[in-house]
Amino acid sequence: MSKILILPGDGIGKEIVAQAIKVINSLNDNNDMGMSLEDGLIGGAAYDETGSPLPDETIKLAKNCDSILLGAVGGPKWESLERNLRPERGLLGIRSELDLFSNLRPAILYPQLANASSLKSEIVSGLDLMIVRELVGGIYFGKPRGVEIKDGERFGINSATYYESEIARIGHSAFQIAQKRGKHVCSVDKANVLEVCELWREVMEEVSKDYPDVTLSHLYVDNAAMQLVKDPKQFDVIVTSNLFGDVLSDCAAMLTGSIGMLPSASLNKNNYGMYEPIHGSAPDISGKDIANPLATILSVSMMLRYSLNQEELAKKIDIAVIKVLDKGYRTADIAFEGDKVVGTMEMGDLIVEALES
Known part of the structure; x- marks a missing residue:
């Protein structure tokens, strides 16, 4: 059984991570993966609740998990804080704590x-x-x-x-x-x-x-x-x-x-990884159900490939994304005239549907 730490973070982080969790739950239900999820705090959300952008409890959870799925951190709400308390310090801190020295960013x-x-x-x-x-x-x-x-x-x-x-x-x-x-x-x-x-x-x-x-x-x-x-x-x-x-x-x-299409992985020498979309927290569109969750969903694919040694399941996610795009479904950031524009939640549902078809 693999244990995954879920760190939604700030802004659209909660919305896009929720769609990735749908994908993980589908893989669990249909492939006997046995992935268990732990919730944690990082960034501005962590500061609001604990006074630190990287609480000790988050570090403890991270060191007892097999990998991490992160949403995004930051936003204007916290820009006036002292530098060591800003959300981004939480992100830099967890990278350093876990020695995640190798950042993979496919284009x-x-x-x-x-x-x-x-x-x-x-x-x-x-x-x-x-x-x-x-x-x-x-x-x-x-x-x-x-x-x-x-x-x-x-x-x-x-x-x-x-x-x-x-x-x-x-x-x-x-x-x-x-x-x-x-x-x-x-x-x-x-x-x-x-x-x-x-x-x-x-x-x-x-x-x-x-x-x-x-x-x-x-x-x-x-x-x-x-x-x-x-x-x-x-x-x-x-x-x-x-x-x-x-x-x-x-x-x-x-x-x-x-930028909403690209995942990333940050690995240590043992291929323990933190997986996240490369985009930011986009507070201007937070809560509007228009953020593109595909980079976060593809980050789950990278997690399966690089940390959990599940190449076939990683390919399933990749193929599901292609199927949905082939059918003309797009979030607003990648849509052109004639495309079927859908929101964050519907895009997550479409990927799960393609996974299970």
């Missing part, structure tokens, strides 16, 4: 949504790439950091730091994923101006020697951003640092037509 363009992309269909049709982002190091966690008074004015500092061991382990993660895909890793850095990136490139070259069947190439991050827009299908697996991965993965998301 897949479903053929049914080719018109939703901002690029010409011939540029993006058939897109299927994976961004592997280092998640618990780099400038988001490096020290020293902060804002102080220096020479009579405010002075801000953040430190981009990596140990070679941190670079090596994300490199191994990327190469192992590439072995199951197109056998090409592109490492993205800024080695022409940053010493930490010089080390990044050196270590990636060293790691590549363990994977002679995989080709390694390098791009500076500015060129990588340009290439993602110019010729995205040249990429198979992109591996990069925390900051660069944050930016490039959102850029890649828009190639697919909607």
